[in-house]
Amino acid sequence: MISFLVNNVDVQVDAPGDTPLLWILRDWLNLTGTKFGCGVAQCGACTVHVDGQARRSCVTPVASVAGSAVTTVEGLAATAGDGRELHPLQAAWIEVQAPQCGYCQSGQLMQAAALLGETPDPSDDDIRNGMAANLCRCMAYVRIQKAIKLAALAQNGGRK
Amino acid sequence: MRVAILTAAAALSTTVALAAEADLRRSESFDAIQNRIERSVALFGEMAKVITHPRCMNCHPADNIPRQGDDQRLHRPPMIRGGEASFGPSGLHCNSCHGSENLAVVGHDRDIPGHDPWQLAPANMGWIGLSVHEICVQLKDPARNGNRSLADISKHLATDGLVGWGWHLGKGREAAPGTQEILGELTQAWIKTGAACPK
Amino acid sequence: MSAVDVTRRWFLASLGSAAVATGFLPGGAQAGPLFGDVSSRGYSPTLWYEISGDGRILVHVTRAEMGQHIGTALARIVAEELEANWDHVEVVHVDTDPRWGVMITGGSWSVHKSFEELSRAGAAGRIALLEAGARMLGAPLKDCVARASEVRHGARAISYADIVSSGSVTRQFTEEDLKAIALKPASERRFLNRDAAARDVPSKVNGTAVYGIDRKVDGMVFARPVLPPTRYGNSIVSWDDGAARKLPGYLSTVVIDDPTGTCQGWLVAVAESWPVAAKAADLIAVSYRSDGGAASEDQMLAEGARLVENPSTGGIFFQEGDPLMRIAEAAALHEGVYRTHTVLHMHLEALNALAWQDGSTWHVHAGNQWQSVTLPLVAEALGIDQADLVFETSYLGGGFGRRLYCEYIVPAALAAKKMGRPVKLIFARSDDTKFDQPRSPTVQRLRSVTDGRGALLAYDHRCASGWPTRSIFPEFLAPSADGHGTVDVFAINGADHWYDTASQRIQAICSDVVHATMLPGYLRSVAPGYTTWAVETHIDELAHKLGRDPAEYRRALLGAKGRNGGAAPHAVGGANRLRAVMERVLEKAGWSAREALPPSKGMGLALGTGQERDMPTWIATVAQVAVDTHSGAVTVERLTSVVDAGTLAHPDGALAQVEGSMLWGLSLALFESTEYEKGLPRDLNLDTYTPLRMTDVPELDIEFLRNDHMPVGLGEPGVISIAPAIGNAIFAAIGARVRDLPIRPAAVRAAMGA
Known part of the structure; x- marks a missing residue:
């Protein structure tokens, strides 16, 4: 079980730790605003924030964001x-x-x-x-x- | 997770070391050179096999643009040094893409390199375009080597994790010659023999 | 925490607990279909829109939204004649249904080909509402006006909502009725050539826009294909998923038995999540029997070079006079061979399709530009009646021609059939690239003869390439002008330029070597993307050879003689309009001062009339470049384009299309290409296939010449004049003539030595 914040909400997901954060957001959490483009950090369509920093979620293992705060486009407005x-x-x-x-x-x-x-x-x-x-x-x-x-x-x- | 990877690397080390010595000579193989300066120069020449390898050069650009791959092409996506931290432009840091470990990605023949930290060498340590002689002189110059003593240099080359990545680089690119351990020995021997630079 | 946040907390928290229980998506929490219910109520004078009792005007859009804001443009056309209140107009993208007729979004056709029909539909509604409104107001019809969704008589007015909800408007229109309607004079226009915010934009900035890849249905599983070593001629000898079976969440591997022959030797790995399916696909060991075409780039180009020299090949796209006789007799002939390398679509939304069965009906959710050609294919693959198959509509994460023939839906549908549950098939980027329908390599030979004053006496253009239409929709092949064989007009359009020519022949030649290896596709700007490269480079060469200023020489050739005088309504004015955009671009770009540019800088001019002679968009471009003579690297400093596209249905959208397409043109000119190796593209992802980035954007200066002529196309024409303008600018800068696209530094260096 991996716990982190998404758009200021606590989430826990049951997934292999190497699952890219992108698919956790899209398919576990239904936050489909974050997109799959190249899968190799070349296009930037999957960009989210992890603890306020831009990260390519397609190459970010979900285990690496345990305890972090993730922001997606769906939560961008609230950050203002x-x-x-x-x-x-x-x-x-x-x-x-x-x-x-x-x-x-x-x-x-x-x-x-x-x-x-x-x-x-x-x-x-x-x-x-x-x-x-x-x-x-x-x-x-x-x-x-x-x-x-x-x-x-x-x-x-x-x-x- | 990282510990596990280091352990795996250690388990492989005997077989790897045998192959490694073939492409990077150990320091003692230079003992036969009588003249101390000549020996020192020869030792640096051997170190230069590592230093001028794409694994090292790609992050020592002189134009603030990192290189990529064994053919040292310009980094894609486009990337620049950014500020003094050498960690990318505003908002786009090296670790936006480079995690703390190498990462395999599906359908791709190369891993995304990873290490914590992942960054360029400082701007005054740009090597691309320099001769081996010029790199050597720069390496010894505290004004252009991050104010390091020779002992610091030796320690950096022998133990720094990001230098070490050159031999723990994941799928899809060629490792630097030898091992970091051999590089460390060569560096110590080079310093002991007076840290002479090739002409 | 605000109330909104509480709601979101509840939403996410509930998902979180469900995720704990199942490890993948819970049922019930799913993105719904993108577009609303279009079941009939209210008043529909024609198929194309419905006015509901509350006054909302739902415009039925059958064209795909892939960045053109097409719904907004088409709704503006309806609103214009309907005299609607724009705030009441809604865009409804419809799912497939036979009543919509042919559904295709391509060729830059949407506005042009919809204009008459939607205008008349809007006018029909206005007429009917005026009649009913006048009756309800008790006023003479001739004294009433329709404006802003009201029928007005003096100070009195009745809203469309009240008219429709009263049930008093029922008039239907026959085809003849519609044809007889006189459209408003341009002086009465209130919508066209005027701006409005695009309706699709808000959902594209907050993450709510639904693309093909975003749809979810109950019980859905995920899949990734395992592709064979080449596109054609593969069958599976054996396969082993032993390693994949160790992955938690892996379900199975499906062999795709495809009666349509789309998938030759395919497996699909299926799992509870896409990352697991994706990993599994990499772990499946397969042995193939392969005898498919595996040509290299060089082999395809060499075949093209052979074909253009072989007089017995090719179909005639256009001929007048006997240019070959003049060429044979000519004392001096100008000849050039122009080539383009393979280019890829690289739409950012990787290919994907979701397919599922609901009762007797099959559903597909996938981005789609040409439902009418793909739906029969998928029905055949599934062995079902076309009436039992519905394609849902979604936004496209880039079309660019790759989503015209959506054959990638076939493996999704067949996997869903075998699994007996909904399957969302997503291609990894490298899979997508291997299965692309690239713009094939092309080789064109142009030969021309001029008289002493530069007039074109003879002109002969032969182009060898893949013919997308031959593979995708052979019914669209045109008969050759000499009655022998066929021509893919979509492989040669644009070669029929608007310069006055005493005799000419234009031929398209299909390369079987290309077709054995790849499925050559339509790629944004299609044929004019390479024919214009050849034509405008060749004309520039002629000008220089004759010692003429390239602009002055073009002006002399644009006499608007014969068929170049144009035709109503689509090409009123003909070459005169092309000359007008040229004169304006010369002025804007400072052409007369170009000799004052520093050494190694130059300006080049090129004209474009994409996408076809029946729908010409008039464009002139001046490129200003700087060439590094040491490396051969070309920097484009400024691109100036002047465009006459007739009436603009949505001017800001039109401008956006030209901005993007000019940069596409630049990207294709300098940055994009791959080479085929053993039957597949060498560059499989965006690390080595390198479209233009923000750092490469030059200064853009764009102007529309505004008028009230028939609207033409804007999705692609902006692409086509860019590359030749750049090539011509390189020649002006350093005297090096490049004839291959893309223009790589090494080729510039080589041309400097020549």
């Missing part, structure tokens, strides 16, 4: 702590109409949240470098970059 339905990044994503097929977007959002968590006012290079490991096959990169800047601005209270 302002009681709103959308995290500033999600609001910005809608504002610029960033997603196309949308399959990579949960991972993009979680990666962007990790970026803003460390660098609240990122430069263009910070965004490009921090997001380079998240593939968008529709290549909606222009809008993703724009949305991150917009969210940073909103989070910083419009100050630049």
